[in-house]
Amino acid sequence: xxxxxxxxxxxxxxxxxxxxxxxxxxxxxxxxxxxxxxxxxxxxxxxxxxxxxxxxxxxxxxxxxxxxxxxxxxxxxxxxxxxxxxxxxxxxxxxxxxxxxxxxxxxxxxxxxxxxxxxxxxxxxxxxxxxxxxxxxxxxxxxxxxxxxxxxxxxxxxxxxxxxxxxxxxxxxxxxxxxxxxxxxxxxxxxxxxxxxxxxxxxxxxxxxxxxxxxxxxxxxxxxxxxxxxxxxxxxxxxxxxxxxxxxx
Amino acid sequence: xxxxxxxxxxxxxxxxxxxxxxxxxxxxxxxxxxxxxxxxxxxxxxxxxxxxxxxxxxxxxxxxxxxxxxxxxxxxxxxxxxxxxxxxxxxxxxxxxxxxxxxxxxxxxxxxxxxxxxxxxxxxxxxxxxxxxxxxxxxxxxxxxxxxxxxxxxxxxxxxxxxxxxxxxxxxxxxxxxxxxxxxxxxxxxxxxxxxxxxxxxxxxxxxxxxxxxxxxxxxxxxx
Numbered sequence: 223x224x225x226x227x228x229x230x231x232x233x234x235x236x237x238x239x240x241x242x243x244x245x246x247x248x249x250x251x252x253x254x255x256x257x258x259x260x261x262x263x264x265x266x267x268x269x270x271x272x273x274x275x276x277x278x279x280x281x282x283x284x285x286x287x288x289x290x291x292x293x294x295x296x297x298x299x300x301x302x303x304x305x306x307x308x309x310x311x312x313x314x315x316x317x318x319x320x321x322x323x324x325x326x327x328x329x330x331x332x333x334x335x336x337x338x339x340x341x342x343x344x345x346x347x348x349x350x351x352x353x354x355x356x357x358x359x360x361x362x363x364x365x366x367x368x369x370x371x372x373x374x375x376x377x378x379x380x381x382x383x384x385x386x387x388x389x390x391x392x393x394x395x396x397x398x399x400x401x402x403x404x405x406x407x408x409x410x411x412x413x414x415x416x417x418x419x420x421x422x423x424x425x426x427x428x429x430x431x432x433x434x435x436x437x438x439x440x441x442x443x444x445x446x447x448x449x450x451x452x453x454x455x456x457x458x459x460x461x462x463x464x465x466x467x468x469x470x471x
Numbered sequence: 472x473x474x475x476x477x478x479x480x481x482x483x484x485x486x487x488x489x490x491x492x493x494x495x496x497x498x499x500x501x502x503x504x505x506x507x508x509x510x511x512x513x514x515x516x517x518x519x520x521x522x523x524x525x526x527x528x529x530x531x532x533x534x535x536x537x538x539x540x541x542x543x544x545x546x547x548x549x550x551x552x553x554x555x556x557x558x559x560x561x562x563x564x565x566x567x568x569x570x571x572x573x574x575x576x577x578x579x580x581x582x583x584x585x586x587x588x589x590x591x592x593x594x595x596x597x598x599x600x601x602x603x604x605x606x607x608x609x610x611x612x613x614x615x616x617x618x619x620x621x622x623x624x625x626x627x628x629x630x631x632x633x634x635x636x637x638x639x640x641x642x643x644x645x646x647x648x649x650x651x652x653x654x655x656x657x658x659x660x661x662x663x664x665x666x667x668x669x670x671x672x673x674x675x676x677x678x679x680x681x682x683x684x685x686x687x688x689x690x691x692x693x694x695x
Contacts, residue, residue: 348642355638359629365694369625372687373639376621379679380643387646387672391653 481570
């Protein structure tokens with residue numbers, strides 16, 4: 223079972239690769255270097271799309287989880303989609319944090335700042351890391367799916383609360399020392415095009431990776447089932463009474 | 472109201488077990504006090520850092536202890552298939568959630584009272600503006616307990632629960648730690664006006680956590 227028909231998946235894969243290649247050319251050579259930040263600003267073309275992709279992935283996880291919990295739409299496909307999407311979300315949240323840190327060092331002079339967005343993203347990373355750990359614990363597929371879906375929805379509800387409390391905390395204590403207006407100029411022309419192109423390329427990458435991870439999840443399930451059947455068959459084919467021999471006088 | 476009566480029944484059962492076994496009192500409370508001592512070793516008490524950081528350190532200690540209290544709340548039903556008994560008891564799952572929550576809440580409030588004495592004595596912290604302080608503590612603890620109970624039942628019976636529960640609970644309760652620390656700081660600094668907004672945030676968090684718990688506990692207990 224696949225999310226996308228095979229020809230579509232293959233075409234999407236090549237198309238994504240081409241889009242990422244074009245993004246590299248656009249971001250590194252075509253787009254002009256920033257007046258204030260010079261070449262460091264080029265990290266934006268990866269950082270912003272990665273962050274967008276992370277949020278998209280967690281949103282899809284929440285939708286998949288809700289659809290699994292809703293009795294009328296309950297199907298394993300939603301559990302697989304939720305799990306696959308959360309994995310991508312965690313990877314791209316991690317990428318967002320690393321890229322942001324690399325960008326922050328030359329521009330702000332620090333690897334990390336206690337800004338609301340940064341703190342929320344870090345909490346987000348750990349929220350879903352916990353979700354993935356929960357998913358990895360072996361259990362009956364239906365039980366695991368239900369448990370994971372509830373955990374995913376709790377994480378999803380928690381994110382706005384975390385963001386609200388963190389941003390309130392930071393704004394109460396200090397005015398934006400980092401994100402002031404001078405450092406976030408209006409963006410237009412080639413730079414805006416490159417940024418939007420990056421978002422598009424990363425979205426394609428997300429769809430492609432999601433469909434592949436989904437296929438992998440289905441195969442994993444099949445493998446587990448086959449191993450179980452094999453074990454049962456071996457147990458049945460053992461000679462009758464063989465278990466008694468050891469205890470016999 | 473049967474829901475409340477059933478909840479009190481479950482809470483009384485858990486508290487009776489605690490009265491007889493005294494696990495929280497003889498293990499979790501000393502653990503929390505040791506954490507207070509460890510902070511003093513880590514941050515030199517002579518430099519005033521300890522007093523300034525006291526509200527945050529208090530809440531970190533509470534949070535760590537709450538993980539143990541929640542874990543204990545579910546390990547009392549781990550043996551002799553007691554969880555099956557609870558499931559078959561015909562008690563409303565919402566009542567079981569409330570009952571287990573109330574029992575852990577009562578234990579944590581006692582622990583917090585003892586720890587508050589600890590920070591006053593050991594860290595030289597002067598507690599002022601008691602009303603926002605107490606309300607913030609209550610709301611934050613309700614939020615932490617409700618979250619803990621949900622993840623407690625979510626992981627009940629799993630082999631890896633000891634290592635999994637902290638990873639699941641701690642990121643979710645970050646707003647409670649943040650709000651409670653800020654409310655305490657404001658109260659200690661003698662500016663209760665700055666504490667009240669945080670009390671409201673903590674109240675909202677407690678409400679959301681309890682609502683989710685009431686909704687999710689039944690299905691999770693069924694699967695555990």
